[in-house]
Amino acid sequence: MGLPSRTERTTGGRAVRASRAARLETFQKYLFVVPALALFATFVLLPLASALYYSFTVWEGLGTPAWVGLRNYVRAWNDSIHVRSYLNVAVYIAGTLVVEVAFGLLVAVLLASDRRGFGFMRGLFFSPMVLSMVAAGLLWTYVYDYRRGLLNEGLRAAGLGEWAHPWLSDGGTAMLAVIIVSGWKYAGFYMIIFLAALRRIPVSLYEAAMLDGASPLQRLWHVTLPLLRETGVVAVLLCVTGGFAAFDLFFTMTNGGPFNATEIPTTWIVKQAFDRHNMGYGAALTIVMTAVVGVVSLVYLLATRRRHAVEY
Amino acid sequence: MSTSALPRARGFPLGTVLHYWVGVTVVVGMAFPLVWMLYSGFKTNQEIANTPIALPSVWNWHHFVEAWQLGNLGRLYLNSLLVTGVSVTALVMIASLAAYAFARLRFRGRDELFYLLLIGLLLPAQVVIIPLFFLLRDLQLLNTYWALILPYTSWPLALTIYLLRSYYLTLERELEDAARIDGASLFQTYAFVMFPLVRPALATVVILNLVNLWNELLFAMLFIQDERLRTLPAGLLAFSGYYLVDYRLVFAALSITTVPILVLYFVFQRHVIAGLTTGALD
Numbered sequence: 173m174g175l176p177s178r179t180e181r182t183t184g185g186r187a188v189r190a191s192r193a194a195r196l197e198t199f200q201k202y203l204f205v206v207p208a209l210a211l212f213a214t215f216v217l218l219p220l221a222s223a224l225y226y227s228f229t230v231w232e233g234l235g236t237p238a239w240v241g242l243r244n245y246v247r248a249w250n251d252s253i254h255v256r257s258y259l260n261v262a263v264y265i266a267g268t269l270v271v272e273v274a275f276g277l278l279v280a281v282l283l284a285s286d287r288r289g290f291g292f293m294r295g296l297f298f299s300p301m302v303l304s305m306v307a308a309g310l311l312w313t314y315v316y317d318y319r320r321g322l323l324n325e326g327l328r329a330a331g332l333g334e335w336a337h338p339w340l341s342d343g344g345t346a347m348l349a350v351i352i353v354s355g356w357k358y359a360g361f362y363m364i365i366f367l368a369a370l371r372r373i374p375v376s377l378y379e380a381a382m383l384d385g386a387s388p389l390q391r392l393w394h395v396t397l398p399l400l401r402e403t404g405v406v407a408v409l410l411c412v413t414g415g416f417a418a419f420d421l422f423f424t425m426t427n428g429g430p431f432n433a434t435e436i437p438t439t440w441i442v443k444q445a446f447d448r449h450n451m452g453y454g455a456a457l458t459i460v461m462t463a464v465v466g467v468v469s470l471v472y473l474l475a476t477r478r479r480h481a482v483e484y
Numbered sequence: 485m486s487t488s489a490l491p492r493a494r495g496f497p498l499g500t501v502l503h504y505w506v507g508v509t510v511v512v513g514m515a516f517p518l519v520w521m522l523y524s525g526f527k528t529n530q531e532i533a534n535t536p537i538a539l540p541s542v543w544n545w546h547h548f549v550e551a552w553q554l555g556n557l558g559r560l561y562l563n564s565l566l567v568t569g570v571s572v573t574a575l576v577m578i579a580s581l582a583a584y585a586f587a588r589l590r591f592r593g594r595d596e597l598f599y600l601l602l603i604g605l606l607l608p609a610q611v612v613i614i615p616l617f618f619l620l621r622d623l624q625l626l627n628t629y630w631a632l633i634l635p636y637t638s639w640p641l642a643l644t645i646y647l648l649r650s651y652y653l654t655l656e657r658e659l660e661d662a663a664r665i666d667g668a669s670l671f672q673t674y675a676f677v678m679f680p681l682v683r684p685a686l687a688t689v690v691i692l693n694l695v696n697l698w699n700e701l702l703f704a705m706l707f708i709q710d711e712r713l714r715t716l717p718a719g720l721l722a723f724s725g726y727y728l729v730d731y732r733l734v735f736a737a738l739s740i741t742t743v744p745i746l747v748l749y750f751v752f753q754r755h756v757i758a759g760l761t762t763g764a765l766d
Contacts, residue, residue: 200670204585205597207578208641215616215638216604222615233618283507287500293511295753300514301760302749304699306717307742310724310734314524315517320731322520325536356514364761410764417608420701424721438610445614446706458611465608 226455233451244456253432254440254457258464261436263347264354265415271355273407276362277400281392283363284370294367298360305357309424312353316340343433346426350434353421358414362407369403370396405476409469416465437461522743525551525736532731544732551736554727559712560719560741567629567715568697571636576690579641580682583648584674588660598649604642609635613706620707631707632715636697644689647763651685652678691752691759698745716741 227244229237248254283294300308315322316339324336339349373396381391419438422428428435428443437457445454524532525547526540552558585591586598616635617626625631655678663673704718714722720741727733749756 197670198591201585201589201591204589204670204674205582208582208645209597209601211578211634211638212601212604212641215619215635216607216612216641217600219612219615219619220607222619223612226614279510282503282510285503285507287503289504290507293507295750295757296511296515298753298757299518299746299749302695302745302756303742304701304717304720306699306701306721307738310720311517311521311738314731314734315520320532320536322517322536329537356517361761361764364757365764368761406764413606413608417610419610420717423701438608441610442613442702442706445617451614451618455614458614462607462611466606469606 223455223458226452227459228456229452231451232449237452240452244453245460247453248456248460253435254437256432257435257437257440260347260432260434261416261418264351264418264436265412267348267351268354268358268411268415269408271351272358273362273404273411275355276359276407277366277404279359280363280366280370281396284367294363297363300357301360303357305420306424308353308357309421312349312356313340313425316349340426341430343430346430346434350421350425353425354418357421358411362411365407366400366403369400373399409472412472413465413469416461416468437464518742518746521735521738525732525739527732527735529729529731532735547732547736548740551723551733551740554733555719555723555737556711557719557737557740560714560716563629563713563719564698564715567632567636568694570629571633571697572690572693574633575637575640575644575693576686578637579644579689580648580679580686581674582641583645584652584678584682586645587649587652588678589670601642601645604639605646609639610702613702616703617706627708627710627713629713632700632703635703635707636700640693640696643763644693647689648682648685651682655681687755688759688762691756692762695756695760 226237228239228241230240230243231237279297283290283297314320316324318324318336318338318341321339323339327333327335337345339345377395377399378391381395386394417438418436419442422434422436422439423442426434428439438461441454441457441461444450444457520537523539524536526543526545528540528544531538531540582601586594620626620631620634625634659677659681660673663677668676698715699717700715701717701721704715705721708714708718711719711722720737723737724734727737
């Protein structure tokens with residue numbers, strides 16, 4: 173790897189000049205990475221280290237943080253809303269696995285066609301991906317509006333008026349409502365990555381299956397799905413880690429409400445830090461979250477690595 | 485796109501009809517909220533309250549002018565353009581330099597530094613909001629464009645370098661060697677030979693970061709409280725807070741902030757899809 177440094181091989185009187193040139197070049201090589209590393213160290217690593225430090229302190233943002241050892245972590249463990257936020261985010265992630273990954277896969281299979289118009293449909297299905305979560309969240313807040321919302325009005329028009337419901341302000345349905353929006357926004361992403369995997373499957377496999385008399389459903393189950401496994405593993409990982417990092421949609425639509433029914437770790441952290449000025453406690457919660465995401469990803473990667481990928 | 489590997493329903497008209505029917509149903513169901521948003525901005529609040537789904541009886545274009553002026557949306561657009569433009573340009577320049585070095589140059593500590601950088605791939609940005617807030621406060625950068633430009637340039641570095649590095653690794657070595665033999669310096673070789681070759685990958689990471697940073701909310705709302713400096717997502721959220729029950733205005737503002745993005749998306753669809761799914765596909 174790397175450029176062969178010809179200068180080192182020169183001999184005789186030119187050696188001194190050559191070694192000076194070599195040193196200059198070594199210096200130049202570091203110049204390539206210095207800007208990136210400086211920014212990364214200042215705005216990513218340094219804050220990460222500070223977060224760890226703050227997590228052992230009580231601090232309201234002014235003056236000096238007071239060291240309290242592990243007290244914030246004990247508090248986090250006993251904070252019932254904090255614990256609940258993890259249950260909530262687990263429900264959210266489970267839901268998004270269905271409405272983003274599974275539904276995305278379904279739509280990929282459905283829209284993977286060269287028939288006229290299907291390219292356009294795929295493009296349309298992907299389009300919410302480019303919108304901001306704020307725009308998506310606001311739009312759907314109005315879709316779910318009790319009196320003026322598209323959903324309830326649609327139900328009334330279909331004669332299902334008694335199903336009309338204050339979707340976001342009822343703790344029983346708020347999480348589901350947010351999950352649906354998440355699916356609306358992201359299913360297109362998973363559709364595309366499954367579509368790419370579908371297109372890599374050789375046609376010969378389907379021809380062989382058809383010769384053996386496999387029905388379309390059998391072909392889907394025995395040929396397509398096993399060959400999508402690797403993509404599925406990546407998709408699930410992205411969905412799970414993305415789920416922990418969710419914030420914008422919840423902040424825009426419910427901000428954790430009603431009565432913490434949609435409180436997730438990120439909304440709770442922002443409330444602790446920026447509404448209640450519990451910086452030390454908030455920092456501890458961020459460290460907990462980092463650890464949880466890290467452990468979950470690691471366990472998942474180890475668990476899925478065992479089984480061998482299908483060769484084709 | 486290229487020919488599908490999926491089995492086709494063999495000349496079965498019923499299958500074809502069914503296929504279209506299901507596909508169109510899913511896509512229309514998904515797109516309808518956006519269409520509803522679009523025409524609701526033209527309706528009066530009374531119409532929205534009485535007949536939420538109906539088309540407007542009169543197309544009130546002035547709602548859009550009102551929303552534009554009340555929300556100072558032009559200013560929000562300019563702020564977003566400035567912050568995202570500067571961040572993405574700086575980010576991609578810096579990332580490409582580093583990616584090239586990590587891929588092609590040999591120096592002590594190269595791999596260790598690269599692995600250190602990869603930590604950034606795993607971290608959700610929420611992890612640092614508290615210390616980052618105080619860092620920016622101590623640097624007296626809160627409520628300036630820098631409060632967003634600096635984190636926006638730094639946070640996506642890990643992923644961007646990672647993606648560009650894999651692209652640099654695929655390039656042929658001959659051109660680079662030829663330039664060196666002709667006496668080009670390291671930097672000249674990079675700038676005039678390698679950087680132009682990496683353009684396709686560059687387009688991809690530019691789009692990825694452009695979309696992500698344009699839509700970023702958390703940093704934007706925490707680090708900038710000055711209304712005149714807000715970016716679109718934070719400004720739109722504030723606007724919807726002020727005019728919560730003035731439905732027509734919120735619908736109009738939503739349309740103003742989303743339609744141009746959607747139009748751009750449909751024009752550059754292929755590139756945008758490639759950009760947003762890069763990384764998940766390799």
